[in-house]
Amino acid sequence: MLSTSVTPSEKRKAMRAGLASGTLQRYPGAFTPLTGPLIQQLGFEGVYISGAVMAAELGLPDIGMTTLTEVAQRGREISRMTDLPTLIDADTGFGEAMNVARAVHELEDAGVSGLHLEDQVNPKRCGHLDGKEVVSLDLAVQRIAAAVSARRDSDLVIMARTDIRGVSGLEAAKDRAKALEAAGADAIFPEAMASLEEFAAIREAVDVPILANMTEFGKSALFTHQQLQDVGVNIAIHPVSLLRIAMGAIERELGLLQQTGTLDGAVERMQTRSRLYELNDYAAYNAFDEGVFNFEVPVGHRGDGDA
Structure with a gap:
C-alpha cells in the first residue's frame, strides 16, 4: 500500500x-x-x-x-x-x-x-x-x-x-x-x-x-x-x-470509437476494473481504513463496471 x-x-x-x-x-x-x-x-x-x-x-x-x-x-x-x-x-x-x-x-x-x-x-x-x-x-x-x-x-x-x-x-x-x-x-x-x-x-x-x-x-x-x-x-x-504496445492499442480503439460511436466491441480487449484494482492494491487500502475505502473489490468480468 x-x-x-x-x-x-x-x-x-x-x-x-x-x-x-x-x-x-x-x-x-x-x-x-x-x-x-x-x-x-x-x-x-x-x-x-x-x-x-x-x-x-x-x-x-x-x-x-x-x-x-x-x-x-x-x-x-x-x-x-x-x-x-x-x-x-x-x-x-x-x-x-x-x-x-x-x-x-x-x-x-x-x-x-x-x-x-x-x-x-x-x-x-x-x-x-x-x-x-x-x-x-x-x-x-x-x-x-x-x-x-x-x-x-x-x-x-x-x-x-x-x-x-x-x-x-x-x-x-x-x-x-x-x-x-x-x-x-x-x-x-x-x-x-x-x-x-x-x-x-x-x-x-x-x-x-x-x-x-x-x-x-x-x-x-x-x-x-x-x-x-x-x-x-x-x-x-x-x-x-510497453508505450508502443499501449499507444498502438489506443489508436486502434479510438479509431473504432470514431467509426462506430461505441467501444462495446473493444471491452473484451481491455484491462478489467478488478485487474486495475489488483495493481492499485485497493484491497490493502480498504483493510487499512474502511472509513476511507469501504467497498468490496469486484471479481473481474466483462460487466465489472466503468470506474
Missing part, C-alpha cells in the same frame, strides 16, 4: 547481485507507475525508466529536452511502486561534471537503483538515429568519474553508455568501453550494436556487466534473451516497448 516496503539500499544490492548472477536480467520499460507492479508480478528482474518514454509522454522528441526535475520525479513515482530494482536513463547528466554530480544526488534521492550516462554531445538524440555526435574521450570519462565520486550509496549502479559505435565503429566502441570502465563505471551500455558478434566483442573487451538495448525499429535486431545471455550480455532493456 502507498509504496514498496523494500528500501532503495536493498534494491540497489539486488540489482548488483542480479548483474553478478550469470543470469540475464530482464528490465522492461515502465511507461507509467502502474506498469511497475505489473512488470514485478509477471516475474521480471527489474524495471527500466526510459528517457525516450519520459520525453514522449510530455509530447517531446528524445533530444534532451526533459529536465532533471522531471526525470527525478518520474523515477521516484515508478520506483516507489515496485519491489524491483529500477534503472533510469539520465541522458548526458544534464550538463557537465557539477551537473552530473547533482543529477546523481537527485536520482539517488528518488530511490532508483542505477542510472546510465551517455557520451553524446548536447543536445543529444535518440541512440538509434543517424547523425549523432559524441564528446571527446576526456569529457566522457569526466562525466563517469564525476558520477562515481558524487554518489553517496556505494551500491548505486553507475552505468556508462557509449554511442560511439554509430559514429566511429566497433573498435572505437571497444576502446571507449575500456576507458569508461577504468573511470569507474559499474557497467557498460554499448548503444546500437549491429550483431550478436558485436555484443560478444564488447563482452570480451571489459570485465564489468554489459547491457543490450532491445528497442524496436532500431539498429539492433531483436535478439532473444537466450541469444543475449549466450554471448555474455548481463542485462536487457525493452525501453519503449
Whole structure:
C-alpha cells in the first residue's frame, strides 16, 4: 500500500547481485507507475525508466529536452511502486561534471537503483538515429568519474553508455568501453550494436556487466534473451516497448470509437476494473481504513463496471 516496503539500499544490492548472477536480467520499460507492479508480478528482474518514454509522454522528441526535475520525479513515482530494482536513463547528466554530480544526488534521492550516462554531445538524440555526435574521450570519462565520486550509496549502479559505435565503429566502441570502465563505471551500455558478434566483442573487451538495448525499429535486431545471455550480455532493456504496445492499442480503439460511436466491441480487449484494482492494491487500502475505502473489490468480468 502507498509504496514498496523494500528500501532503495536493498534494491540497489539486488540489482548488483542480479548483474553478478550469470543470469540475464530482464528490465522492461515502465511507461507509467502502474506498469511497475505489473512488470514485478509477471516475474521480471527489474524495471527500466526510459528517457525516450519520459520525453514522449510530455509530447517531446528524445533530444534532451526533459529536465532533471522531471526525470527525478518520474523515477521516484515508478520506483516507489515496485519491489524491483529500477534503472533510469539520465541522458548526458544534464550538463557537465557539477551537473552530473547533482543529477546523481537527485536520482539517488528518488530511490532508483542505477542510472546510465551517455557520451553524446548536447543536445543529444535518440541512440538509434543517424547523425549523432559524441564528446571527446576526456569529457566522457569526466562525466563517469564525476558520477562515481558524487554518489553517496556505494551500491548505486553507475552505468556508462557509449554511442560511439554509430559514429566511429566497433573498435572505437571497444576502446571507449575500456576507458569508461577504468573511470569507474559499474557497467557498460554499448548503444546500437549491429550483431550478436558485436555484443560478444564488447563482452570480451571489459570485465564489468554489459547491457543490450532491445528497442524496436532500431539498429539492433531483436535478439532473444537466450541469444543475449549466450554471448555474455548481463542485462536487457525493452525501453519503449510497453508505450508502443499501449499507444498502438489506443489508436486502434479510438479509431473504432470514431467509426462506430461505441467501444462495446473493444471491452473484451481491455484491462478489467478488478485487474486495475489488483495493481492499485485497493484491497490493502480498504483493510487499512474502511472509513476511507469501504467497498468490496469486484471479481473481474466483462460487466465489472466503468470506474
